[in-house]
Amino acid sequence: MFVTHLPKLHSPIFIPPLSLSLHLFFSPIPKPYITFSLLSTPKTNPISHFSSTPTLPSLPTGPTSLLQNPSVSEETHIEVPIEKLFVPPDTDAPSSNSPLSTRILKGSNIVLSKYASGAQVVQAEFVKSSVRTEDCPSDGIPEFALVGRSNVGKSSLLNSLVRRKKLALTSKKPGKTQCINHFRINDSWYLVDLPGYGYAAAPKDLRTDWHEFTKDYFLNRSTLVSVFLLIDASIPAKPIDLEYASWLGQNQIPMTLIFTKCDKRKKKRNGGKRPEENVQDFQELIQMQIYTFLSLDFRREEKNAFGMERDLHSRWLHKCEISFRNISDRVKVKTEADYLTTKEGPVWSRSWR
Numbered sequence: 001m002f003v004t005h006l007p008k009l010h011s012p013i014f015i016p017p018l019s020l021s022l023h024l025f026f027s028p029i030p031k032p033y034i035t036f037s038l039l040s041t042p043k044t045n046p047i048s049h050f051s052s053t054p055t056l057p058s059l060p061t062g063p064t065s066l067l068q069n070p071s072v073s074e075e076t077h078i079e080v081p082i083e084k085l086f087v088p089p090d091t092d093a094p095s096s097n098s099p100l101s102t103r104i105l106k107g108s109n110i111v112l113s114k115y116a117s118g119a120q121v122v123q124a125e126f127v128k129s130s131v132r133t134e135d136c137p138s139d140g141i142p143e144f145a146l147v148g149r150s151n152v153g154k155s156s157l158l159n160s161l162v163r164r165k166k167l168a169l170t171s172k173k174p175g176k177t178q179c180i181n182h183f184r185i186n187d188s189w190y191l192v193d194l195p196g197y198g199y200a201a202a203p204k205d206l207r208t209d210w211h212e213f214t215k216d217y218f219l220n221r222s223t224l225v226s227v228f229l230l231i232d233a234s235i236p237a238k239p240i241d242l243e244y245a246s247w248l249g250q251n252q253i254p255m256t257l258i259f260t261k262c263d264k265r266k267k268k269r270n271g272g273k274r275p276e277e278n279v280q281d282f283q284e285l286i287q288m289q290i291y292t293f294l295s296l297d298f299r300r301e302e303k304n305a306f307g308m309e310r311d312l313h314s315r316w317l318h319k320c321e322i323s324f325r326n327i328s329d330r331v332k333v334k335t336e337a338d339y340l341t342t343k344e345g346p347v348w349s350r351s352w353r
């Protein structure tokens with residue numbers, strides 16, 4: 001996997017080994033993060049700049065490690081071009097002059113932000129399935145929800161994030177996930193797998209029901225920090241995805257766009273465009289909508305259009321392109337964050353504003 005950007009740098013950087021990671025960082029309060037590590041054998045051939053491993057935080061001590069894979073702990077080295085590092089917003093970019101001042105997540109191309117401490121998923125467990133928001137877990141810990149069209153790869157992404165093949169059930173057929181499924185991570189936050197929208201191999205009345213209860217969940221779940229909106233990059237932008245993103249934006253629900261299936265080859269019947277082109281098209285289409293909300297928020301002096309205090313409102317549009325076929329494949333991730341913040345720093349959750 002690789003992760004790019006922010007800002008663009010042009011020299012290669014050496015980072016330590018073997019697995020690749022998608023790292024999504026969020027607010028300083030309550031400082032949740034996701035680490036995604038899979039085995040890989042990158043084919044890049046850059047020049048090594050570092051003679052020693054960047055300092056990393058120690059891992060949190062979780063009850064059981066779910067990540068024990070002997071090959072993950074091998075001390076082989078991967079070299080990743082500096083421009084392919086993912087530099088989270090508000091984080092100093094590494095430079096070849098002062099490489100060791102930057103912390104890089106071990107085995108990844110992720111530069112650790114100041115909010116990341118022990119960035120590693122060490123425990124993941126299924127907690128419960130609910131069909132009403134009020135039936136969801138009530139322990140008050142923050143959560144991140146996966147949403148997107150049926151079959152886009154939500155459950156697969158969850159499994160990859162926690163490195164378990166079957167923690168969440170997946171299927172080639174759309175419509176597999178039918179409830180709000182809570183998975184507790186590191187005993188301190190939730191990943192939530194939601195039913196997809198759009199086509200599903202289920203009766204139409206049932207689909208409408210999913211639509212309603214997921215929307216109710218977004219609007220009323222006070223511990224929801226951010227939504228991951230997954231978009232299939234192997235096909236041209238779908239109006240339903242743009243509408244969904246708009247709906248989330250209009251309802252002030254922080255979102256991260258994640259493009260899946262970037263590994264799929266272009267197919268004539270799908271418009272004949274490469275995934276990168278579809279991603280770019282999608283971004284162009286969506287940016288106008290999202291920036292409309294952003295500019296609405298930031299034009300106001302004291303209150304934004306939705307009545308929230310300006311300084312306490314911020315947004316982060318964060319794009320990830322991700323591709324993998326199964327958990328042992330090499331994962332490629334490109335991310336790009338377009339980041340807006342306030343003098344108080346980024347604030348994510350409605351409940352923490």
Ligand SMILES: Nc1nc2c(ncn2[C@@H]2O[C@H](COP(=O)(O)OP(=O)(O)OP(=O)(O)O)[C@@H](O)[C@H]2O)c(=O)[nH]1
Pocket residue numbers: 148149150151152153154155156157169170171172173174175176177178194195196197260261262263264322323324325
């Ligand atoms: N090629 C490719 N296939 C993927 C990727 N992600 C998921 N898949 C496949 O897509 C199919 C659907 O994956 P799921 O994870 O079940 O999709 P979902 O979004 O949870 O679907 P629903 O639960 O029906 O809403 C499975 O066959 C996955 O193996 C990807 O990045 N690349």
Ligand SMILES: [Mg+2]
Pocket residue numbers: 154155156169170176177193194
């Ligand atoms: Mg699913």
